[in-house]
Amino acid sequence: MYFEDIVLTLHSFWQRRGCMLTHPYDVETGAGTFNPVTFFGTLSVKPLRVAYVEPSRRPTDGRYGNNPIRLHLHHQYQVILKPAPAQIQDIYLSSLEEIGFTLAEHDLKFTEDDWESPTLAAAGVGWQIWFDGMEITQFTYFQQMGGISLDPISVELTYGLERIAILLQGKENVFDLKWNKETTYRELWWEKERQFSIYNFEHASVERIQKIFAACEEESQANCVRGLIFPAYDYALKCSHLFNLLDSRGAISVTERERYITRIRKLTKDCAKGYMAMEEDER
Amino acid sequence: MNADLLLEIGIEEMPAAEIPDLMQQVHSKAAVLLKDHRLVYDRIKVLSTPRRLSLICYNLSEIQSVMTEEIKGPPVAVAFDAHNNPTAAATGFATSHGKRVSDLLRQKMGGKEYLVLHRALPQLATSVVLTSLLPELIVSIRAGKSMRWDSSGLEFVRPIRWIVCLYGNAIIPFTVGRDGLASSNCTRGHRFANDIKLSSVDEYEARLAEQLVIVDPQMRYQRVQKAIAAVEEREGVTSIANDELIAHIVHSTEYPTAILGKFPVEFLSLPREVISTTLYEEGKFITFTCGDKFSTYFLGFRNGPEESYGIVKAGYERAVQARLRDSQFFFAEDTKRTLAEWTYQLRAVIYEERIGSLWEKVARIRRLAGEIAQRNKQPNLDDIDRAAFLCKSDLVTKMVREFPVLQGTMGKIYARCAGEKESVACAIEDQYRPRFKGDALPVNEIGVVLSLADKLDTVVCAISIGEEPTGSRDPYGIRRQANGMIRLILEQEIDINLFVLLTDLNELYASITDQRSLDGVLRFLSDRLEQILLHEYGLTYDVVNCILAESNMAGSVMNQGNFYRILAKGKALVNARNSEGFDSLVIAFARVRNITKGYKTRQFDPQLFIEAEEKELWREYLKAAGQIKRLTEEKDYCGVIGYLIGLRGPIDRFFDKVLVMTDDKTQRSNRLAFLTNLSDLFFNIGDLSTITVDTNS
Numbered sequence: 001m002y003f004e005d006i007v008l009t010l011h012s013f014w015q016r017r018g019c020m021l022t023h024p025y026d027v028e029t030g031a032g033t034f035n036p037v038t039f040f041g042t043l044s045v046k047p048l049r050v051a052y053v054e055p056s057r058r059p060t061d062g063r064y065g066n067n068p069i070r071l072h073l074h075h076q077y078q079v080i081l082k083p084a085p086a087q088i089q090d091i092y093l094s095s096l097e098e099i100g101f102t103l104a105e106h107d108l109k110f111t112e113d114d115w116e117s118p119t120l121a122a123a124g125v126g127w128q129i130w131f132d133g134m135e136i137t138q139f140t141y142f143q144q145m146g147g148i149s150l151d152p153i154s155v156e157l158t159y160g161l162e163r164i165a166i167l168l169q170g171k172e173n174v175f176d177l178k179w180n181k182e183t184t185y186r187e188l189w190w191e192k193e194r195q196f197s198i199y200n201f202e203h204a205s206v207e208r209i210q211k212i213f214a215a216c217e218e219e220s221q222a223n224c225v226r227g228l229i230f231p232a233y234d235y236a237l238k239c240s241h242l243f244n245l246l247d248s249r250g251a252i253s254v255t256e257r258e259r260y261i262t263r264i265r266k267l268t269k270d271c272a273k274g275y276m277a278m279e280e281d282e283r
Numbered sequence: 284m285n286a287d288l289l290l291e292i293g294i295e296e297m298p299a300a301e302i303p304d305l306m307q308q309v310h311s312k313a314a315v316l317l318k319d320h321r322l323v324y325d326r327i328k329v330l331s332t333p334r335r336l337s338l339i340c341y342n343l344s345e346i347q348s349v350m351t352e353e354i355k356g357p358p359v360a361v362a363f364d365a366h367n368n369p370t371a372a373a374t375g376f377a378t379s380h381g382k383r384v385s386d387l388l389r390q391k392m393g394g395k396e397y398l399v400l401h402r403a404l405p406q407l408a409t410s411v412v413l414t415s416l417l418p419e420l421i422v423s424i425r426a427g428k429s430m431r432w433d434s435s436g437l438e439f440v441r442p443i444r445w446i447v448c449l450y451g452n453a454i455i456p457f458t459v460g461r462d463g464l465a466s467s468n469c470t471r472g473h474r475f476a477n478d479i480k481l482s483s484v485d486e487y488e489a490r491l492a493e494q495l496v497i498v499d500p501q502m503r504y505q506r507v508q509k510a511i512a513a514v515e516e517r518e519g520v521t522s523i524a525n526d527e528l529i530a531h532i533v534h535s536t537e538y539p540t541a542i543l544g545k546f547p548v549e550f551l552s553l554p555r556e557v558i559s560t561t562l563y564e565e566g567k568f569i570t571f572t573c574g575d576k577f578s579t580y581f582l583g584f585r586n587g588p589e590e591s592y593g594i595v596k597a598g599y600e601r602a603v604q605a606r607l608r609d610s611q612f613f614f615a616e617d618t619k620r621t622l623a624e625w626t627y628q629l630r631a632v633i634y635e636e637r638i639g640s641l642w643e644k645v646a647r648i649r650r651l652a653g654e655i656a657q658r659n660k661q662p663n664l665d666d667i668d669r670a671a672f673l674c675k676s677d678l679v680t681k682m683v684r685e686f687p688v689l690q691g692t693m694g695k696i697y698a699r700c701a702g703e704k705e706s707v708a709c710a711i712e713d714q715y716r717p718r719f720k721g722d723a724l725p726v727n728e729i730g731v732v733l734s735l736a737d738k739l740d741t742v743v744c745a746i747s748i749g750e751e752p753t754g755s756r757d758p759y760g761i762r763r764q765a766n767g768m769i770r771l772i773l774e775q776e777i778d779i780n781l782f783v784l785l786t787d788l789n790e791l792y793a794s795i796t797d798q799r800s801l802d803g804v805l806r807f808l809s810d811r812l813e814q815i816l817l818h819e820y821g822l823t824y825d826v827v828n829c830i831l832a833e834s835n836m837a838g839s840v841m842n843q844g845n846f847y848r849i850l851a852k853g854k855a856l857v858n859a860r861n862s863e864g865f866d867s868l869v870i871a872f873a874r875v876r877n878i879t880k881g882y883k884t885r886q887f888d889p890q891l892f893i894e895a896e897e898k899e900l901w902r903e904y905l906k907a908a909g910q911i912k913r914l915t916e917e918k919d920y921c922g923v924i925g926y927l928i929g930l931r932g933p934i935d936r937f938f939d940k941v942l943v944m945t946d947d948k949t950q951r952s953n954r955l956a957f958l959t960n961l962s963d964l965f966f967n968i969g970d971l972s973t974i975t976v977d978t979n980s
Contacts, residue, residue: 067612105590107595108586111296112300125430130566141430143430151431152434153431250628252633
């Protein structure tokens with residue numbers, strides 16, 4: 001199954017289960033969870049079923065295109081279901097069958113992994129799904145988002161599309177994947193991986209990025225105060241990405257990381273509070 | 284007829300580490316509830332897999348056991364009138380319970396006689412009791428970390444999805460949660476096997492086994508151990524597996540099947556710590572040694588049967604290879620430079636925004652380590668400085684950024700790669716010890732100094748920026764750091780005064796700290812020391828108060844900075860407190876202490892002494908002071924206490940005969956100043972007046 005067909009199959013699978021299909025966000029995100037559809041959607045008391053692909057940037061995971069599975073930018077397939085159906089584990093497993101796995105032939109483990117995003121002030125309880133020792137999905141019952149305790153609870157499924165494709169296509173290396181009949185993953189992404197790795201690890205200007213971070217932080221705060229929650233959140237996302245970039249440059253110590261995280265968390269928490277107030281007013 | 288009871292709580296995969304405690308709770312809480320409800324049985328067995336917690340209660344009685352309840356009525360004195368006829372009080376009590384007065388007994392309670400009704404409690408059928416007892420049991424189980432998953436109002440370690448409850452061969456019907464999750468006789472097999480409809484409790488374990496579920500963790504444990512032993516014997520290798528890893532495997536599989544994989548020989552060029560950490564952290568795989576070499580075998584446990592062994596093995600090997608490739612990348616990148624070269628990178632790494640870079644921290648550690656070593660009269664100053672220079676360099680390496688648990692260990696390995704001395708390399712790893720309560724201390728003496736310097740610096744920095752721990756909040760983990768440091772000083776008998784050290788080196792912290800925060804550091808460390816002396820050395824409160832007391836001598840707080848000596852004083856006191864004359868010494872000193880409290884002048888003139896008793900005390904003081912000074916330097920605190928006991932007689936006689944608070948102002952000041960000097964002598968041990976003495980003896 002080609003990479004793009006996996007997406008199509010998952011789209012069709014989840015559409016049949018009542019999910020609306022939306023699109024990636026146009027601001028850099030580190031994971032599908034950062035997409036406003038998930039961040040604000042899970043805060044709301046309204047039911048939600050949605051699925052989308054999210055290109056996710058993690059500068060520290062870049063390997064100059066030399067590693068078989070690590071990438072600075074990979075693709076997540078994100079599903080949010082609120083409320084969480086009682087059969088959700090079985091539904092998830094049947095989605096794997098639908099994209100072509102014969103599960104009984106493999107070792108499948110739900111391995112404890114309590115997901116947390118300190119920058120989103122978000123926490124959940126769940127698992128990594130290990131498929132023959134390879135992590136292919138993060139499965140989480142969100143408990144908290146933007147510092148707010150959630151009710152109702154959403155379940156989040158995050159498929160790692162590259163890893164799933166490697167297993168399905170029987171490749172050893174992500175760059176050998178077939179995106180479609182004509183195009184390989186290497187043709188599409190290898191040079192980008194190489195250049196971004198060089199940039200992220202070696203050339204990103206620490207001094208300039210610290211300045212941009214501070215400017216984005218201010219922009220976020222200034223607009224959150226005005227009740228412009230969504231623009232404020234965009235700048236919080238930018239801060240999050242810039243922080244990841246600083247991190248990949250090795251420019252911050254363990255201790256200092258905490259400070260940056262606290263600064264970003266303050267922004268996202270304020271956005272969450274603003275959003276809740278907005279929804280309260282609507283009712 | 285008695286029968287066996289089965290309760291199975293079906294749960295989405297629970298965290299392996301929580302399961303043993305949850306099983307324990309099921310066992311003990313069930314026992315309490317059954318007892319409270321007067322249900323008797325032979326024994327309880329608790330079983331589990333990642334997806335179920337099961338309770339089997341053997342030979343459970345079919346009905347509650349007999350019990351009579353006593354209901355207290357009116358006192359006999361008011362229950363009958365003068366003619367011994369029942370009063371309204373007696374008849375009222377009897378009829379309200381549907382009895383006659385003649386049914387009541389008389390019983391003495393608290394010296395008074397009462398009418399009492401003995402009534403047999405109803406004996407409910409077990410099947411009825413269970414319908415409320417079992418839901419109560421289920422919701423009483425507390426997870427270490429619980430979650431919510433729907434609108435049922437239930438909270439548990441993971442979502443509860445099904446409940447099986449059979450008593451003999453009958454379903455006990457009940458529900459839990461607002462959404463009414465109902466019990467049944469349907470359980471589930473392994474994820475990829477079939478569901479099971481149970482017809483009796485007896486067949487539970489066997490029917491599950493048919494569907495690839497070994498529900499007894501003890502049996503899975505044996506299966507895992509046997510598989511490891513088989514590999515060891517067949518391949519001539521020795522496993523590197525701790526109890527924690529084995530327990531993890533047992534509690535994360537319903538049907539563990541060993542899969543032996545191999546990784547390519549090329550990865551053996553990686554240090555073995557890196558290989559085993561990579562395989563452990565990333566996939567909970569077991570690694571092996573072969574003689575003194577590392578083996579390329581690794582063992583994983585599939586949750587499922589032997590079938591399609593080859594497919595799973597290939598999958599494991601691919602996953603392991605990808606991870607080792609990653610570690611190889613880190614190692615290659617990291618060793619492009621020597622460890623010393625990485626040190627210079629620390630300039631660009633912020634340790635803490637308000638404090639500065641890691642480079643600056645290293646500079647402080649070098650200075651502190653050097654001073655500690657010198658004051659502790661250690662010979663290897665150059666090696667200590669080298670180790671301090673290199674101690675944080677591995678933090679910027681890619682390997683440590685990926686596997687933080689390897690901090691220090693990679694420093695050691697990279698130091699060796701760069702040809703540093705072995706003692707220097709080992710010290711880099713040792714600096715983090717002790718990492719937790721009960722962890723081993725550093726083994727080499729350079730490591731001891733480095734560990735002390737690093738922890739001291741962290742504590743001073745955190746407190747300087749106002750991050751002193753409060754309640755459960757301790758963002759820099761400095762309680763643990765301080766405890767480790769104090770343990771090191773006490774156990775390694777390091778004769779160093781931290782407070783004097785910090786004061787002498789105050790220019791190190793000039794830019795971030797002031798006198799007030801330095802006082803905060805001393806207070807914080809004293810508090811930690813106090814806790815350790817009380818709880819780990821078992822010293823009593825009065826002894827600890829005594830040795831940690833400050834005198835009114837200027838700079839007396841500085842004396843509290845030598846933790847090793849403080850402990851030595853405490854031990855000497857514990858020894859001395861049963862010896863002859865000690866109690867009266869305490870009482871004698873209390874008189875000195877009370878009268879001189881708050882008095883600061885120490886200038887006095889022996890020529891002014893008039894009474895024989897004050898002259899005697901003065902002579903004895905002089906004799907003792909010289910000896911005590913010498914003994915204190917030699918850390919012989921038992922000896923010091925001996926000389927203090929010698930002063931008891933002269934002190935008592937002094938107070939019997941000499942009036943200190945006389946109207947003669949000159950005499951009064953002179954005597955107070957002298958007694959203050961005497962009090963100072965006692966403070967070589969502490970404030971002895973705080974020691975509790977049995978005044979009756």
